Amino acid sequence: MIHLDTSVLVDALTGPRRSSGALRKTIERGERLALSTLVLYEWRRGARLPEELAAQEALLPNESVVAFGWQEASLAAELYRVIRRPRGREIDLAIAACALVHGAPFWTLNPHDFRDIPGLTIVSD
Numbered sequence: 001m002i003h004l005d006t007s008v009l010v011d012a013l014t015g016p017r018r019s020s021g022a023l024r025k026t027i028e029r030g031e032r033l034a035l036s037t038l039v040l041y042e043w044r045r046g047a048r049l050p051e052e053l054a055a056q057e058a059l060l061p062n063e064s065v066v067a068f069g070w071q072e073a074s075l076a077a078e079l080y081r082v083i084r085r086p087r088g089r090e091i092d093l094a095i096a097a098c099a100l101v102h103g104a105p106f107w108t109l110n111p112h113d114f115r116d117i118p119g120l121t122i123v124s125d
Contacts, residue, residue, distance in 0.1 A: 001032040002123060003066070003099035005108035006042040009035075013055045014048070019109070023059070026107075033059070036066045036098035038091060072097045083116055096120050 012019035027033065035043075043056065076097035080086045086093060096117045099106040105121040108114055114122055 001034050001102065001104045002026070003034050003036060003095075003102065003104045003106050004039060004060070005095065005106065005110065005114075006039050007109035008107050009039070009043045009056060010046070011109055013052050027059070034064075034066050034102070034104065035060050036072075036095055037068050038095050038098065040065050042091065066098055066102060068094060068098060071101045075101055079117060082118070089113070093117070 008019055008023065011017075012023040023033075040062065044053070072094065076090075076094040079093045079097060080090065083089070083093065092113055096106060096114055100117075100119055105123045106114065107123040109124065111122045111124045114120055
């Protein structure tokens, strides 16, 4: 299972859809993809067209999102304490904690935002 960052959804499902081919290939390889509730929040708070929301729902149904529960919250808080300059990165740390708790690699188009998070395996396509 690979946890997706909001950047992947935006790049694959909106505008020129630059990452749609990479997303399709990943699915065709049989990889399971996951969204955290926090990524779903970031995705849906943007100005999304109905067809973009429908594409997300078809690929990654809302009912299957990974909850941000107590384990993820505890790890995100620990990351906040150990990461240098964590202010302003609270959501990113919480999203990374979701991937870490589930032992999943994390696909982002902004790897520099997550490089200092211990134990996080970053996938960038």
